[in-house]
Amino acid sequence: MSDPKTRRELASATAVAAIRRRYLLMATSCAGIDVAFSLVFYALNGVWSSAPRSIGTGLLVFLGVNYFLSSRLFAPIERYLAGNARFEETQRRITQLPILTARNVAILAAVLIVFRLVTGNLNTDLPPVTLPDLVTLCIILPVFYFTYTYFVVSDYLGGLLGFIYRHHGRNLELFFGTYTSKLTVALVVISLAPLAAIVVDLFSYEGDRLRLEIVNDVVVALMGIAVSAFFIGRSLLRPIRIISLAMGKVAGGNLTVRAPVTSNDEIGALTGQFNKMVEGLREREQIRETFGRYVDESVASTILRRQGDGALAGETGDATILFTDIAGFTTIAEYLAPHELVTALNEYLETVLEPIRAHGGVVNTFIGDGLFASFNMPLSCDGHAVAAVRAAIDIQRAVGSRTFGDPGIAFATRIGISTGNVIGGSVGAGQRLTFTLLGDTVNLAARLEELNKEHGTRILVSQSTREACGDAFVYAALGNVAVRGRSDKVTVFSIDPHGQDRKS
Known part of the structure; x- marks a missing residue:
């Protein structure tokens, strides 16, 4: 039994061989069309003496010579699929595969048709062909074979590019075809070519011969149109369906989508641009998610929405600032293992975050065992002073009713709140910025948090916050107190977190 690596190599070799066989089958499928056209001609004319030679020559040209030429065309692609060539060296041949194959078939068809017409005119058993009809056949049939082969191989190209995308992760980046020219050629060949053949017959023949030629042209045209329309539709519409399905997934929120490029025209280029767009959206979402881990997610979203360079210009406005801190945290940290301390602190901060966000606040930054939050800056928050106080009350109730981490630590939280004019914006140096x-x-709210130690309180608010809240809460006035960093005393109020606020 071979090892897994050998089995994978064999499976890959088998897949490459299957891909090559399918291309050669598509490239030489014109031989079947030629046989069908020949049988129609000989059946309608009732002359079979020249059929073996004519059909045999067609098989020799379309199967033998064309197989050889197609094998040479596919050789560089086969080397790439086998891992013996770089994609950059091969993609030009890949994107030109339909037109190169169709060109070879058209040249072979022209040579074959001239040979048949010359030998047919020398054969007295076959009806003679007029010069206009001869010229028309020498133009229309090679054009038809070119068009048929081009779209058949274009349809195959979609499968080949899908295989390359799935197994090698590469998408086509060179585009030589144009959707307009493809559609134009398809419409001309399907609609005008049969009509041109019939018009030439009307001016070239009379009587029974005219009816015979028209019947022959109509039957051949119907056969050719049916087969060609199938592959034309597949090769033109499949890339559109692929990108349409991918767009639907992106619209549904799936940013992991990457559509395979399956055509060598503008639709292929559009698919490539679509992939770049989704990649940009995915990177933007990753930035937002990552950014949201270090600052509040709503701040990250606001920064990304307002300015693409990730910065918020300085602005002033009225806001309420809230600071929290854990009482006695230094002592607690001395007897806890580092991992126990971090686990407990993370659980605590999650508990504190929830009421702040629920009341419309934004956490600007974490400061050791505490945090700094704002209401109404940078995101608007109606009644921001009331919202901040209610968030503080909910924090105290949530924190006081549980323990955190293992073995279970109780954290007592101190909160300071102040309302007034603040300046907000992105500050920093170089590429390292933070919103603050x-x-x-801001300074007063931080000092009020510290004053809780002296007064044995849990929530202290400034006079500006008290006035902004009105009678929404029950306050206890602590009088005018000195605050570090300020020359004037400030009026301070405490709020009982276990009391009832006066919600309307």
């Missing part, structure tokens, strides 16, 4: 709020209101 500055001003006296």
Whole structure:
């Protein structure tokens, strides 16, 4: 039994051989069309003496010579599929495969038709062909074979490119075809070529011979149109269906989609641009998610929405600032193992975050065992002072009713709140920026959090916050107190987190 690597190599070799066989089958399928056309001609004319030689010559040209030429065309692609060539060296041949194959078939068809017409005119058993009809056949049939082969191989190209995408992760980046020219050629060959043949017959023959020629042209045209339309539709519409399905997935929120490029025209180029667009969206979403881990997700979204360079210009506005801190955290940290401390602290911060977000606040940054949150900056928050106080009350109730981590640590939280004018914006140096709020209101909220130690309280608010909240809560005035960093005393109020607020 061979090892797994050998089995994979054999499976790959088998897949490559199957891909090559399918191409050669598509490239030489014109031989079947030629046989069908020949049988129609000989059946309608009732002359079979020249049939073996004519059909045999067609098989020799379309199967033998064309097989050889097609094998040479596919050789560089086969080397790439086998891992013996680079994609950059091969994709030009890949994208030109339909037109090169169709060109060879058209040349072979022209040579074959001239040979048949010359030998046919020398054969007295076959009806003579007029010069206009001869010229028309020498033009229309090679054009038809070219068109048929081009779209058959284009249809095959879609499968080949899908195989390359699935097994090698590469998409076509060179596009030589144009959708307009493909559609134009298809419509001309399907509609005008049969009509031209019939018009030439009308001016070239009379009587029974005219009826015979028209019947022959109509039958051959119907056969050719049916087969060609099938492959034309597949090769033109399949790439559109692929990108349409991919767009539907992206619209549904799936940003992992990457559509295979399955055509060598504008639709293929569009698919490539679609993949780049989705990649950009995916990167933007990853940035937003990653950014949201370090700053509040709503701040990250606002920054990305307002300015593409990831910065918010300085702005001033009225806001309420909230600071939290854990009482006695230094002592707690001394007897806990690092992993126990981090686990407990993360659970605590998650508990604190929830009320802030629920009331419309934004966490600007974490400061050791505490955090700094804002209401109404940078995101608007109606009644921001009331929202901040209610968030503080909910924090105290949530934190006081549980323990955190293992073995289970109780954290007592101190909160300071102040309302007033603040300055907000992105600050930093070089490529390292952070969104922050500055001003006296921010400093006062931080000092009020510290004052909880002296007064044995859990929530302290400034007079500006008290006035902004009105009678929404029950307050206890602590009088005018000195605050570090300020020359004037400030009026401070405490709020009982276990009391009832006066919700309307």
